[in-house]
Amino acid sequence: MWHAVKTLNAHNGYVCALIAKVARYSVSAALRKESVALVYKSHGDPMQVLKLQKLNLPALGDSEVLIKMLAAPINPADINMVQGTYAVLPELPAVGGNEGVGQVLEVGGHVTSFRPGDWVIPRDAGLGTWRKELVLKEHALLRVPSDIPLACAATLSVNPCTAIRMLSDFENLQPGNSVIQNAANSGVGQAVIQIAATKGIKTINVVRNRPNFQTLTEYLQSLGADYVITEESLRKPEMKDIFKNIPHPRLALNCVGGKSATEMLRHLQHGGTMVTYGGMAKQPVTAPVSSLIFKNVKLCGFWMTQWKRDHEHEMGELNEMISSLCSLIRQGKLKAPAYTEVPITDYKTALENAMKPFSSSKQILVM
Amino acid sequence: MWHAVKTLNAHNGYVCALIAKVARYSVSAALRKESVALVYKSHGDPMQVLKLQKLNLPALGDSEVLIKMLAAPINPADINMVQGTYAVLPELPAVGGNEGVGQVLEVGGHVTSFRPGDWVIPRDAGLGTWRKELVLKEHALLRVPSDIPLACAATLSVNPCTAIRMLSDFENLQPGNSVIQNAANSGVGQAVIQIAATKGIKTINVVRNRPNFQTLTEYLQSLGADYVITEESLRKPEMKDIFKNIPHPRLALNCVGGKSATEMLRHLQHGGTMVTYGGMAKQPVTAPVSSLIFKNVKLCGFWMTQWKRDHEHEMGELNEMISSLCSLIRQGKLKAPAYTEVPITDYKTALENAMKPFSSSKQILVM
Structure with missing residues (x-):
């Protein structure tokens, strides 16, 4: 046994x-x-x-x-x-x-x-x-x-749950607010795009540059992505164009770490939060002291397994989450x-x- | 004009x-x-x-x-x-x-x-x-x-206020809990030691090594410091001895950044918070991805100036803080x-x- x-x-x-x-x-x-x-x-x-x-x-x-x-x-x-x-x-x-x-x-x-x-x-x-x-x-x-x-x-039990929790538990996002995320084509990333779209939350989606970038962009847009950009673009002036149309993000979702995380931090709103849920780059998360002190950004982590354990005796909340995700699936809003x-x-x-x-x-x- | x-x-x-x-x-x-x-x-x-x-x-x-x-x-x-x-x-x-x-x-x-x-x-x-x-x-x-x-x-208006807010606003500290801080001999650091001591909160105080380390240690202990250690000691096995006597800290107060901050993070309790209020080392704050995800540590910043502005219309809270600090001063508990x-x-x-x-x-x- x-x-x-x-x-x-x-x-x-x-x-x-x-x-x-x-x-x-x-x-x-x-x-x-x-x-x-x-x-x-x-x-x-x-x-x-x-x-x-x-x-x-x-x-x-x-x-x-x-x-x-x-x-x-x-x-x-x-x-x-x-x-x-x-x-x-x-x-x-x-x-x-x-x-x-x-x-x-x-x-x-x-x-x-x-x-x-x-x-x-x-x-x-x-x-x-x-x-x-x-x-x-x-x-x-x-x-x-x-x-x-x-x-x-x-x-269902890992990626869409992670996405819905991260969109709900850290910042009180309203329609028209924006979220930035890296590894945007991951399972979590795709769920974030779709769930955010149902709430009227704008998404800025960062992916690594690749030969089929345009195809990937179109696919993520078909899911509801507002912007799809490469890691390199995060540093470039074209970011300013995005912020002519939508506000700076209140929430950044980080599955990469290293430079990618630091770059996302730069675009966060005053008082915004970066939630780390993965470390694909195998590099730590680095934040300028001034971002913490003067921009009041907050850094934290999320682990679905821990959330489930913390809510072990709250079956209602877990069932409600599963049920609302299944409802989105049935409506064709979450693939x-x-x-x-x-x-x-x-x-x-x-x-x-x-x-x-x-x-x-x-x-x-x-x- | x-x-x-x-x-x-x-x-x-x-x-x-x-x-x-x-x-x-x-x-x-x-x-x-x-x-x-x-x-x-x-x-x-x-x-x-x-x-x-x-x-x-x-x-x-x-x-x-x-x-x-x-x-x-x-x-x-x-x-x-x-x-x-x-x-x-x-x-x-x-x-x-x-x-x-x-x-x-x-x-x-x-x-x-x-x-x-x-x-x-x-x-x-x-x-x-x-x-x-x-x-x-x-x-x-x-x-x-x-x-x-x-x-x-x-x-009065900067350092002791910063100390009292950081000890109050991020973690619900109880007597017997512990706090770790670097730059412990700074104005804020000394205020943290004294205010924590009045609340029965244990302090682990990190300072840079220096010729008069022993004298400084004795001075900080006279203010109520429980432990005074050098930056180098943060990495050493002697840290384990400290945690035989007091719990791992729920709160880390970071005025330095760089290695010092990362080392303090390692000693935080699961779910603990590191508050950055200065960057003396002129290096950013770096957190391992695993600390964020699996240890659920939170990183944020504090700036007294911003707090005062955020509380501009709450004179009561500001006056109460000043008044409680003055009371500690009169009792000889805050020098x-x-x-x-x-x-x-x-x-x-x-x-x-x-x-x-x-x-x-x-x-x-x-x-």
Whole structure:
């Protein structure tokens, strides 16, 4: 049996413990049947360390649910976790993947929230979603409607949730206000664009320059992006033209760090906030002293996993968020990022594509 | 006539306007009498550009107060303002100095808040306090009790106010909690030590290493400092010993920037805040992405001048702060930093001493 307890030692020396959750397999319990999972026994190159292997499923407890996973994405954090470079790491061996959607096959005698056929997503990260079947405690799951596209359900619990929280929890944004974000074509970035557009919030979207910049620009504009610019443009006079049309941003969303973050800070309004939720450039966030003192900008971070834990006993708020996101999805206002479905048996292709630079198609494993 | 309107262009490109205040002199108005002031007509080396010169005082308006300045300190920000390196700069020519205490000599017919003999301090920065006499609007002044030491009154409006606000406005500190600060022997630093001690808040005080480190340590301990360490010690294992006795700080007060700030961040508690109020190292503040995301630390800034402006219409809060500080002073719990009184005519000596590295005696000009 394996209770996925995780500890980490982030490079700043801070030790954080991921709370024990309950993705279980067992060789000792009465055998129900076998599952197949992408397991890694040591950290390293995902292409090398991840192996598709059989796992025995435990007998179903009274408060447990047997789930058939339907689809699970490969997110950058999942890759970093396998590589051992993420700030929180599982005990090994571990099953890869932190989000995805499954269908309830069977429920224990005391389970009241779910019925066979329901679509469910994990409430928390760290459960190992790259597998065919698994047994989870009832309280570790959230129901999602089964009338939304599979890819939307599979990618609902991390990126769109991160986007909606960052747009809501730091600045009181009103229609006409603006937001600037880097890595704007990431899963979170695309969700930010779409959710902001529904609220009448203008977005300035920064992406790395690339051969297909114009195509990407048009795609992001089709989602509702007001401005799409390159990292280089952040320093250039053309920024002034943008601010003839829309106000300076009250909120900056930083998934990159380094220069990109510092440049975004320069464009923030007096009193604005920069929320860091990723560090793709692997460089720290640097703020001029004068921005802090005289411009009163605030810097903070956001981690969806922490938010969910902080709100563990407020199911209402979590359900409300999921429900409002599903409503946007049904209205066609929130699309899944461009994606490719890959059978789990062909996981090596999916991993390879997921790790390509400028990868613009989310790899989703289907089981 | 000269309404001290100031504009600046901080190096981050942000333009902030210091609101017009009313330190006046005039050659055209009916001559009352002359004052003497330390005036600079261009930015540069304070030893070169500051000149003691006569200024004519304007006739006293109905809502105005004629003040004889008693004492005014030379603060680092005053020096930077003369040098032209501070983020906010006055229109030139300007009179140096931003705080100090004066005595009311005469009041206009409509003035109700003050009487001759009262001690007053300017409500805002930028009035030019290095002078013998000046005329100010009634609303530009605050009364302070005349039973506190002159040096305390002269240095009340910036450093102790900054200290008390930073200890109150960012984290809800309880007795037994701890605070870490660099530049701990600065005027603000000494006030932080003393005010924290009255609240049962533990202080970890970081200073640059120096020949008289032991003497300085003993002095800061006499004010109530719990720990005094050098910048180098911030990285060393001895820090662990401190945290056997007191909790990791919830609040870091940063007057330095650069490495010092990053090192303090490492010791912050999960969810803690670093408030930047100065940048002595002339280096930006750098935070690891993981501290922001996984440790949830927050970075912000504090500028007393801005606080006063934001609270311009809340005289109650400002008066309450001054009154509680004066109460601590009377109880002997808040001393002025070590200081030297220098006649304004000997301003060159005072400036020279104020600009020495490791200067440990505040220079106070007396008129």
